[in-house]
Amino acid sequence: MTYQVIYSSMAAENLSMPDLESILVDAREGNKRRGITGALVFVEDVFLQILEGDRDAVQRLMSSIEKDPRHSELHVISESEIDQPMFTAWKMAHLSPAPEQIAAWLGKEGTASVQELLADLHRMPDQASCLAEGILTALAE
Numbered sequence: 001m002t003y004q005v006i007y008s009s010m011a012a013e014n015l016s017m018p019d020l021e022s023i024l025v026d027a028r029e030g031n032k033r034r035g036i037t038g039a040l041v042f043v044e045d046v047f048l049q050i051l052e053g054d055r056d057a058v059q060r061l062m063s064s065i066e067k068d069p070r071h072s073e074l075h076v077i078s079e080s081e082i083d084q085p086m087f088t089a090w091k092m093a094h095l096s097p098a099p100e101q102i103a104a105w106l107g108k109e110g111t112a113s114v115q116e117l118l119a120d121l122h123r124m125p126d127q128a129s130c131l132a133e134g135i136l137t138a139l140a141e
């Protein structure tokens with residue numbers, strides 16, 4: 001079994017593209033060491049991250065990520081045990097989809113703000129698996 005956690009957070013004010021790049025460098029190096037895979041979505045100052053791997057390793061990483069000043073307001077959307085890791089091809093994939101794209105992954109019609117989508121995800125954590133599937137499909141395109 002693989003432990004998978006999906007969380008949202010708010011980027012620090014004035015987070016720049018080079019800052020995002022260095023988060024991805026840290027994530028990819030750190031995850032290689034820890035045997036963790038996943039994806040980082042960045043959309044309108046919101047992070048959505050999927051981390052998967054050994055439960056203890058993911059939980060230890062989560063406590064380190066939680067203290068990172070490059071973001072705040074970290075809230076876990078879902079935690080689950082899955083049969084197989086989904087993102088084995090990526091130490092940390094990155095994508096910045098339009099909010100409409102995320103809405104489509106969640107099966108929502110029309111447009112919605114990122115904050116509305118986040119509220120939905122937190123209210124209906126079962127939808128997190130649709131998010132993970134949507135990200136995976138988008139990465140394969």
Ligand SMILES: Cc1cc2nc3c(=O)[nH]c(=O)nc-3n(C[C@H](O)[C@H](O)[C@H](O)COP(=O)(O)O)c2cc1C
Nearest residue numbers: 023026027028029030031047064065068070071092
């Ligand atoms: C949004 C965000 C996502 C991150 N994702 C990861 C990650 O997937 N893996 C990782 O090792 N570090 C990640 N980091 C960086 C960690 O917070 C931290 O800087 C790093 O794990 C420190 O590694 P160390 O404890 O081995 O020195 C992330 C940071 C932010 C702000």
